[in-house]
Amino acid sequence: MGCIISRCKLYRSSKSSHLVIIRWVNYKAIEGTRYKDPSFSSHCTGATKASFIRGGYHFAHPGSTNGAEQANYFLAHGGGWSDDGITLPGMLDIETNPNGNQCYGLSASSGSRNLSTRASARRAGIR
Template identity: 65%
Template sequence: MYLLGASIALLALHGVQGSPVDLEGRAQPQGVDISHFQPNVNFKTLKANGLSFVFIKATEGTTVISDTFSAQYSGATSAGLIRGAYHFAHPDSSTGAAQANFFLKHGGGWSSDGITLPGVLDIEYNPSGAECYGLSASAMVSWIKSFSNTYHAATTQYPIIYTTTDWWKTCTGNSAAFGSTNPLWIARYASAIGTLPAGWSFTTFWQYADSGANPGDQDLFNGDLAGLKAIAKGS
């Protein structure tokens, strides 16, 4: 994921908006998210360190397939971690439906096996152009709906949306259209989650740091291990 600001937020299914978080000794399952920037992760070490889940980059736009995804996904599975894939969106290059189908074809699928998290739509700051990819707020909302509905039709699950509150307000007009369907993964590097985008009153996942004791970005699930497994089963 591209971390171009200090207020990226991970929205979730369970949680309390804006509550301070003590990262020491929390009961919430901990995890990381990784990509080709972390090509040599020892997943057994992650498991031994107490981590419960990992998100792995699979695709970007309709042209990029992570060359480390397959090995990382297999490694996470062998280590006994709950895992899921994410797609970095480029709303300026093709439709939401086209990118959802590309993601599904190259690792973004879901099955009710208790170890596979729904796929993630990583939609945030443009790393190489206009912040909102040249789309109006209404066009951006339509693009996200296209991706989300296509993914849901193929898997029965709505994708998790990873974003920041700042980007969401700027580029969707702070749309409240997804809070009742899509879990939120909010990214914010601070001691508290802060204000969430419209439509969500709590967060399911929180990306709270871009480095830490384990490789990749550092994440928390806002619930217990049983709740995390329930999401992986489609509950």
């Protein structure tokens, strides 16, 4: 059982109303290539102090820059991984565009390429 934290919201990974033990936490690190979540450091510190397995996530903006640029920005701002037993690999949060065109103005093939280049850059950056 775990939860996902953004600057404004806390999401539990289960809809159960029973008392549960949370073992992991993911928190927002960045959006696109221009926004760093100001709560990232405090979320990381709090999760570590609470002995959670933890890691950051990247809220993608597929239409603004290519996937590799966003993956590299994520790696530079909290999206790295450590083989330390407490750091989760970075997570990608891709949703419909909250600010306009549902698919960020991308065709299916362009969106697929964006995700593919993002994944390749991410894999290369954590080796």
